[in-house]
Amino acid sequence: MNFKKFVVGIPYLAWAVTYVALCWGLFAAILGAVTPELHAELGNYKQLGVLMMVWASGNVLGAIQGGRIAQAYPARTLFLSYCCTAAVAVGVIVLSPAFWGIALGFFGIAMVESALITLGHSILADVYTEPQARSRVLSLVDVAFSAGTIITPGLVIGLHHFSTSWRLPYELFLLPLGAAILAFVPRKPFLTVYPHGATSPVPVAPVSYLRLMRNPLVAICMVAGVLTGYIEWGQYFWYVSYGTQTQALSPNAARFGMQCFVTGMCVVRCWQAFFHSAWPLGQKLWRLNLLAVLGLGVAVLVPHHGMAVVYGLCNLLFGMGVGVVFPMLLALMIDAAPSQSSKLSALLMMSVTGGAQIAGLLIGSLADGVGVQWAYSTLWLAGLAFTGVIWQLRPPQAKTLIFSKAR
Numbered sequence: 001m002n003f004k005k006f007v008v009g010i011p012y013l014a015w016a017v018t019y020v021a022l023c024w025g026l027f028a029a030i031l032g033a034v035t036p037e038l039h040a041e042l043g044n045y046k047q048l049g050v051l052m053m054v055w056a057s058g059n060v061l062g063a064i065q066g067g068r069i070a071q072a073y074p075a076r077t078l079f080l081s082y083c084c085t086a087a088v089a090v091g092v093i094v095l096s097p098a099f100w101g102i103a104l105g106f107f108g109i110a111m112v113e114s115a116l117i118t119l120g121h122s123i124l125a126d127v128y129t130e131p132q133a134r135s136r137v138l139s140l141v142d143v144a145f146s147a148g149t150i151i152t153p154g155l156v157i158g159l160h161h162f163s164t165s166w167r168l169p170y171e172l173f174l175l176p177l178g179a180a181i182l183a184f185v186p187r188k189p190f191l192t193v194y195p196h197g198a199t200s201p202v203p204v205a206p207v208s209y210l211r212l213m214r215n216p217l218v219a220i221c222m223v224a225g226v227l228t229g230y231i232e233w234g235q236y237f238w239y240v241s242y243g244t245q246t247q248a249l250s251p252n253a254a255r256f257g258m259q260c261f262v263t264g265m266c267v268v269r270c271w272q273a274f275f276h277s278a279w280p281l282g283q284k285l286w287r288l289n290l291l292a293v294l295g296l297g298v299a300v301l302v303p304h305h306g307m308a309v310v311y312g313l314c315n316l317l318f319g320m321g322v323g324v325v326f327p328m329l330l331a332l333m334i335d336a337a338p339s340q341s342s343k344l345s346a347l348l349m350m351s352v353t354g355g356a357q358i359a360g361l362l363i364g365s366l367a368d369g370v371g372v373q374w375a376y377s378t379l380w381l382a383g384l385a386f387t388g389v390i391w392q393l394r395p396p397q398a399k400t401l402i403f404s405k406a407r
Helices: 003-008 010-035 033-040 045-069 074-097 099-127 130-158 168-183 188-193 209-213 216-245 251-274 283-300 307-324 325-336 338-370 374-394
Strands: none
Touching: 003 338, 010 033, 010 099, 010 130, 010 168, 010 216, 010 251, 033 216, 045 099, 045 216, 045 338, 074 099, 074 168, 099 130, 099 188, 130 168, 130 251, 130 325, 168 188, 209 216, 209 338, 216 251, 216 283, 216 307, 216 325, 216 338, 216 374, 251 307, 251 325, 283 307, 283 325, 283 374, 325 338, 338 374
């Protein structure tokens, strides 16, 4: 399917899901962009790392419950409920003066965020039954997420001309979140996707998470998910601190470096969504990861020089290397068991957020103990380990990993 036919054929419901992904991209990049200001308020990196771990814990719980709930309740009702709950959680983050209140707000919105993403993947798997189209639209959702993460660092830089409060970007996030709620008010798009008046897909035979995890392909993808979560979210959480503390960059120059990272992610997601490639998914993963290892390796091995342009290029390569890992891993899993798309999405979400948990707490603890430079360098080690794991997904190895046991 060419680009024009693909875009014209995307229904309203899929666009609404894509817009929600844009909103979560906006939100996800805020924390990494405001770490210098938040660190100044909290007083140490370890407490900042605990906050990141709490956020990731909410993601894990939301993914677990979201995969189950998506199969049991109408999608429109769930979307509206999740978005309204997210608005309340943002209010808690903005208004709470104490660390525990901030952590509670992050836990709540992270739980809702992962449940929303899991539900969105489930809807798109029902809208698109053809494997290539499904893979492309899942990547389109990630394009929207990346677009949000690109906007956020520049937005934070602009807001600093008015206020250096780390809470201000979260206050403004309520505006796009309100628009997301309005996007799911109409009932008709759900009736179009699910005919005969239904608002959710036909119930499917449940398969337990444990049974799915026993399959070799799922197990490999989950290990890859943990490593990519550590790498990607370690970068989101800690790069601005690394840029200012180790690479001799100003806070805004470090935020520019972060913007280069998410730009690379957006570029490769556009390529995956809109342009055809004959490479199998496993081969794409392995080849693109070489870009991530190269970019991250230069950033780690050549610190202290304040070369904003060079570090920006490294971050661009890094982003291109990891940008499509999640949709590719998910597509490999869903293609083999489409009826379990919501639970497979939840399993991969749990793996990625587990890696994010480790990145938040481990790097934060190491930063206080041995310094930001050595703590951040663990991302490169994780990138090398990721290379070894995804080697198992390259043809012809991937052909021997049969999914029938999990059906």
